[in-house]
Amino acid sequence: MEMTLRWAARSKEAHRNSDQLLFGIVQGGMERDLRQASVDGTVSIGFPGYAIGGLSVGEEKDLMYEVLAYIAPLLPEDKPRYLMGVGTPEDLVYGVRCGIDMFDCVMPTRNARNGSLFTTAGIIRIRNSKYRRDFSPLDPECTCYTCQNFTRTYLRHLHIENEILGSQLHTLHNLHFYVSLMRGIRRAICDGNFAALSDGEPNIGALVKLGQSDGHVV
Numbered sequence: 001m002e003m004t005l006r007w008a009a010r011s012k013e014a015h016r017n018s019d020q021l022l023f024g025i026v027q028g029g030m031e032r033d034l035r036q037a038s039v040d041g042t043v044s045i046g047f048p049g050y051a052i053g054g055l056s057v058g059e060e061k062d063l064m065y066e067v068l069a070y071i072a073p074l075l076p077e078d079k080p081r082y083l084m085g086v087g088t089p090e091d092l093v094y095g096v097r098c099g100i101d102m103f104d105c106v107m108p109t110r111n112a113r114n115g116s117l118f119t120t121a122g123i124i125r126i127r128n129s130k131y132r133r134d135f136s137p138l139d140p141e142c143t144c145y146t147c148q149n150f151t152r153t154y155l156r157h158l159h160i161e162n163e164i165l166g167s168q169l170h171t172l173h174n175l176h177f178y179v180s181l182m183r184g185i186r187r188a189i190c191d192g193n194f195a196a197l198s199d200g201e202p203n204i205g206a207l208v209k210l211g212q213s214d215g216h217v218v
Contacts, residue, residue, distance in 0.1 A: 022048070026052050035067065052083050056085050068094070072095075081101050082104075093185065108177070115170065119142065121205065132153060136152055146172050146173040147173060155169060184210035197210075
């Protein structure tokens with residue numbers, strides 16, 4: 001944590017590119033006192049945005065949420081808050097509830113390559129033999145190019161045969177799902193019903209559908 005603060009100060013001093021924003025990274029593991037010290041030190045240096053690192057690294061989900069709920073409110077409200085390397089659709093919803101603005105994660109693309117596909121009804125593992133003669137769309141509620149043009153049986157065939165087209169179509173779908181989820185979250189916030197859709201077990205399907213309600217196709 002102390003090394004991260006030293007690097008942060010040196011990076012701030014060395015940063016000269018006005019076309020880029022340099023974010024400070026808050027570390028400290030699962031310890032509240034270290035997280036508090038990291039927040040205080042990073043904010044005192046001053047950055048246009050703040051990232052939260054060191055989460056989703058093997059800890060229990062409840063612990064990650066607990067630490068996130070503690071850290072996020074400590075960061076300035078007028079600067080972007082970026083949660084690094086997270087995560088599942090549920091993680092994104094919980095993060096937004098805590099005040100997170102930005103995320104990055106390999107999950108949509110990595111899962112796509114492995115044939116694990118996000119839908120409004122839950123995850124579909126396209127390799128499963130039950131999709132061998134399933135001529136329905138991957139997700140009937142989805143507006144993406146993949147779901148509008150290809151069946152589950154064909155997508156399974158591409159995956160089983162290791163056709164690169166399969167990975168491309170799966171990736172397109174998963175990215176569309178995530179973009180739709182975030183668009184739905186923003187709309188729910190603007191409409192004043194985000195709490196109703198996110199409290200307790202978040203209604204991921206409803207948020208994704210809300211994000212696709214303009215018929216936009218990726």
